[in-house]
Amino acid sequence: MNQPMPKNSAMLTADSRLNGKRLGTGRKHGFFYELFRNRVLFLMLLPTLIFFFINSYIPMVGIYYAFTQFDFNTSLFDAKFVGLQNFRFLWQSGTLTKLTLNTVGYNAAFILLGNVLAIVLAILLNELRGRYFKKIAQSVMFLPYFVSFVILSVIVYNIFNYDNGFLNTLLLQLGGERVDVYNKPWVWIFLIILFYLWKNLGYSMVIYLAAITGISDEYYEAAKMDGANIFQRIWYITVPMLKSTFVVLLLFALGSIMKGQFDLFYQLIGNNGVLYNTTDILDTYVYRSLKVTFDVGMASAAGVYQSLFGFVLIMTVNYIIRKLNDEYALF
C-alpha cells in the first residue's frame, strides 16, 4: 500500500514503454535480446522443441532412405543411391494407385459420414427432454470411444467368425446358411466404415452438442414467435450456427486424410491377404513392409509418397479455403 513513489513511477515508465512497443513505436530488438529477456519462457518451451526435433524433424532427413538400397548395417549416407527405383517398382506393381484410392476414399467417407451423422444425432439429442435420459444416452454413445482397437477386433471376431460368430449362429437358427465374412472383400468396405462410426460418433456428437448449447435461446424464441415449426428452426438456426465448428473439424480431419486410422484397419484386417484389395491403406502397407515382408526400400518410398501427397493436398485445400473465406483457413 505505502509503496515509495520512485518505484511506482519507474513501473509506470516501464509500462508505457511496453505499450509503446506494442504500438510498434518502440525500438526493435533482435532474437538474442528476446532470448535473454524471456530466458525462463524459452527454457520452459525447450523440452517441447527438442521432443519434436527428435521425434519429427530428424526422421525427415530419413526420407533419403527411399532413394537408396537399404542396408541395416551401413549408415544412412553410405547406402547405395538408386534414385527413383523404389518408386518405380511401387508404381509398376499398381500398388500405389490402389493404396491411394483406398486411403483417400475411406478417410473421405469417415470425415463426411462421421460429421454429418454426429450433427444429426446432436440435434436430435438436444431436442429431447429429461435430464437423466439425455445424460445416459450421451454417456452410452461416448462409451465405444474408450475401447481399444484390440478389443474392437475381439468384438468383430465375436460377431463375424465363421465357426461360432454371432451372425452365423443367428443365420443358422433362422434356417439360413453360414456366411464366410472373412472371405468377402467387398463386405469389409462397409464393416470398416460401420465400426469407425460406432467408435467415433459419440465423441464428435459431444463436440457438436457443446456448440448447440452455446446458441442463444433468443433466436429460437424469436423464431417461435414468427411461427417457425421445429424443422424450420433446426434448418434455419441450428444448422447454420454449426457451420464454423463443422469447418474447423473438417480442416483438422483433412490433415490426416493420408494417414488416419491405422489401428482400425490393422486390428480388423491384420495380415489377411484376401482382403487387401479393398482394405489396404498406405499405413498398413508401410507397417507390413517393415514388420512382415522386410521390404524397407518400398516402405520408405510409400511413406515419402504419403507425406508429400498429403502435404500438397492440405496446402491446396487450405489455399482454396483462404480464397473462398479467409476466416476458415487453417494458416
Next chain:
Amino acid sequence: MAIKEDVYTRIFKIISYVIIIMASIACLLPFLLIISASLTSNESIIRDGYHFIPQQFSLEGYRTVFTFPEEVLRAYGVTIFTTVVGTTLGLFLMTMAGYVLARKDFKYRNAFSFYIYFTTLFGGGLVPWYIMLTKYLGLLDTYTVLIFPGLMTPFLIILMKNFIRSSMPEELFESAKIDGAGDFKIYYRIVLPLSTPGIATVGLFLALAYWNDWFSSSLFINDPHKYQLQYYLYNVINSMQFIAQMGAGTGVSLSSDMPTESTKMAMAIVVTGPILLLYPFIQRYFVKGLTIGAVKG
C-alpha cells in the same frame, strides 16, 4: 407460458427418441456379446455359437486367465507404469508449452506454434522414425520407447494453449509480474491451479492413449515380459497356443480341451475392466474439457 406443442414437434420428438434409443442400444450390444461369451462355457460356444445370453453359464474363462496370473499381472504392471509416467511427464511438458505459447508478450509464439503444428502436415514416415529410434537411439526393448513417442501431440498442446488463452486474461500474468513473480512461478502458482478442466481433459486423452497402446509394443518390444496389456491381449487372441505356453512355462501340463474361446473373451473383459469401471467418473471431465477446448468462445 405453457404453449401446447404442435404436431410437428411431437412427431419430431418421437422420431428423435426412437433414433437415440436405437443408437444407444447399438453402442451397448457389442459389449454385451463379449461379457456374455466370457461367462459361457467353451463347449457351449463351440456347439451353439455366441449369444447375447449365456447358454451354459460358466466361469472357466476367468479361472483360466487367473490360473497363472503372473503374465497378465506383469502386462498390467507395464501398462500402469507407462500410463502413469507418460501421463505425468507429458502433462507437465504440455501445460508448460501451452502456457508459453499462450503468453501474448512472447514474441516468437507464432513461429514456435507453427514449428509444432508443421509436424502434423509433413513427416519422414514410419520407416525413418523406426530406424532412428532403434538404430541410432538404441531404444529397442526398453521402457523408454513405450513412453517417449507418445509424450506430446500437437493437437493436445494446441488444446491446452487455447484453454489457457480463453480462460485466463493477459492482465493476470502482468499483475503477477508486477508483484514480482517470475515466469515459472506464474505457471505453477497461477496457471496450473486455474487449468484443472483443461488438465483433466488433456490428461485423460493422454492416459487413454497410453492405456490403449499396442502399437509401441508391436514395433519395438521383442521381450514378452515388457509387453503392454493391449499387445499381450492381441497376442493371446491371435495365438491358440497361448494356454499351452502358459502351462509349459510352469511345468504343469494342461489338457487340450481348455476353454480357449471363453478365455479370449474373459481376457478381453479383464483388459477393458478398469476403463469400464472408471468410465462413469471420468466421462464428465471429458465432456466438460471438450466443450471448453473445442468450441471457440
